[in-house]
Amino acid sequence: MADFQGYLILFLIWLVSVIFVRTIISKTRSKSCLPPSPMALPIIGHLHLLAPIPHQSLHKLSTKYGPLMHILLGSVPCVVASSPEMAKEFLKTYESSFSNRPKTAAVDYLTYGSADFSFAPYGPYWKFMKKICMSELLSGRMLDQFLPVRREEIRQFLQFMMRKVNASEKVDVGGELVRLTNNVVSRMIMNQICSNDDDEAEEVRKLVQAIAELTGKFNLSDYIWFCKNLDLQGMKKKLKQVRDKFDTMMDRIIKEHEEARKRKEDGGDTVKDLLDILLDISADENSEMKLTRENIKAFILLDVRGQHFHLLPFGSGRRSCPGTTLALQVVQTSLAAMIQCFDWKVDGANGTVDMKEGPGLTLPRAHPLICTPVPRLNPFPSF
Numbered sequence: 001m002a003d004f005q006g007y008l009i010l011f012l013i014w015l016v017s018v019i020f021v022r023t024i025i026s027k028t029r030s031k032s033c034l035p036p037s038p039m040a041l042p043i044i045g046h047l048h049l050l051a052p053i054p055h056q057s058l059h060k061l062s063t064k065y066g067p068l069m070h071i072l073l074g075s076v077p078c079v080v081a082s083s084p085e086m087a088k089e090f091l092k093t094y095e096s097s098f099s100n101r102p103k104t105a106a107v108d109y110l111t112y113g114s115a116d117f118s119f120a121p122y123g124p125y126w127k128f129m130k131k132i133c134m135s136e137l138l139s140g141r142m143l144d145q146f147l148p149v150r151r152e153e154i155r156q157f158l159q160f161m162m163r164k165v166n167a168s169e170k171v172d173v174g175g176e177l178v179r180l181t182n183n184v185v186s187r188m189i190m191n192q193i194c195s196n197d198d199d200e201a202e203e204v205r206k207l208v209q210a211i212a213e214l215t216g217k218f219n220l221s222d223y224i225w226f227c228k229n230l231d232l233q234g235m236k237k238k239l240k241q242v243r244d245k246f247d248t249m250m251d252r253i254i255k256e257h258e259e260a261r262k263r264k265e266d267g268g269d270t271v272k273d274l275l276d277i278l279l280d281i282s283a284d285e286n287s288e289m290k291l292t293r294e295n296i297k298a299f300i301l302l303d304v305r306g307q308h309f310h311l312l313p314f315g316s317g318r319r320s321c322p323g324t325t326l327a328l329q330v331v332q333t334s335l336a337a338m339i340q341c342f343d344w345k346v347d348g349a350n351g352t353v354d355m356k357e358g359p360g361l362t363l364p365r366a367h368p369l370i371c372t373p374v375p376r377l378n379p380f381p382s383f
């Protein structure tokens with residue numbers, strides 16, 4: 001009996017040692033495969049190194065650790081590529097392994113459980129939506145059809161500037177360009193204008209701003225594993241408020257579209273907006289995939305070509321921006337009109353433009369650009 005106990009103890013010691021040594025070997029092996037990394041702190045990993053503006057901090061770290069480095073966002077491992085060559089490796093050579101976007105609690109909730117296109121996992125639904133975007137929603141034919149909308153909105157923008165000239169008033173240039181963009185996109189998507197000065201327009205603007213802020217905000221529960229189910233920042237309540245408001249607005253707009261479609265059924269050749277096309281696809285019994293109400297709402301919610309990997313304003317590869325052609329048409333034409341019609345006198349800072357960057361997903365300015373427009377030529381002589 002004593003012999004048997006001795007053998008059992010020896011066996012257990014052998015088993016524990018084997019497991020222990022194997023774990024150490026596998027850990028060392030997997031670590032040695034990872035790119036260089038700064039020293040991480042327990043729990044928060046490298047989060048403390050990313051303040052105040054993450055892309056600037058990452059650039060600084062890359063000058064020390066090279067164009068490919070490994071960091072921990074709390075408990076989430078992450079690889080950072082910081083040179084054109086490395087970007088090409090991820091976005092072209094090994095593109096198929098990196099075609100998903102990270103999922104955050106805010107985006108997942110706001111998009112009805114990732115039912116949208118921008119954050120959809122790479123798979124059959126994403127492929128279906130990409131095809132619809134390229135062949136219908138944002139196709140060349142569709143963009144040509146909406147040329148009068150873009151022309152009208154740029155005209156309104158220039159007329160607004162002329163009114164400011166006549167009143168000798170300053171302008172928040174960024175704010176007005178956001179208004180121009182929102183108007184073009186919302187007229188294309190659902191035939192609605194956001195610039196009328198009524199309460200509803202203000203409500204929509206606030207909603208868009210709240211969505212942008214919530215999706216760009218750092219949420220502890222996405223990155224620190226033991227905070228996953230603790231809502232320390234009160235995000236859940238804010239997300240629910242915003243999504244409920246959006247939901248009510250969309251239900252009303254969809255109902256209006258459906259009533260208008262019924263009235264039009266007996267003929268008429270009015271231009272379809274993007275929401276009409278999405279409702280057509282969702283009603284089509286033979287469609288390759290069924291589009292749900294939530295897919296449609298989530299698609300609407302979130303609203304240089306990427307071949308030279310030095311400048312990638314629209315990304316590159318299969319997840320690159322499908323709105324590039326539309327965006328370039330609006331950006332180039334608006335910029336040309338702004339430069340052709342006005343000189344822009346910068347307010348304060350000795351007349352220089354303050355290029356300080358603020359935090360956010362789309363690289364906002366730290367401070368608004370306030371200018372006084374000075375007319376070079378009047379595009380509307382009778383105005």
Ligand code: HEM
Nearest residue numbers: 117118119303313314315316318319320321322323326327
């Ligand atoms: C100047 C304006 C714009 C810029 C700078 C821009 C930039 C970008 C960037 C950087 C991405 C991510 C690309 C990647 O992950 O590789 C993206 C994705 C996307 N953009 Fe844009 N974009 C603009 C305008 C638009 C417009 C006008 C639309 C539609 C009307 C649009 C729709 C989308 C969509 C749906 C995605 C997600 C694509 C996917 O995940 O497959 N964008 N955009």
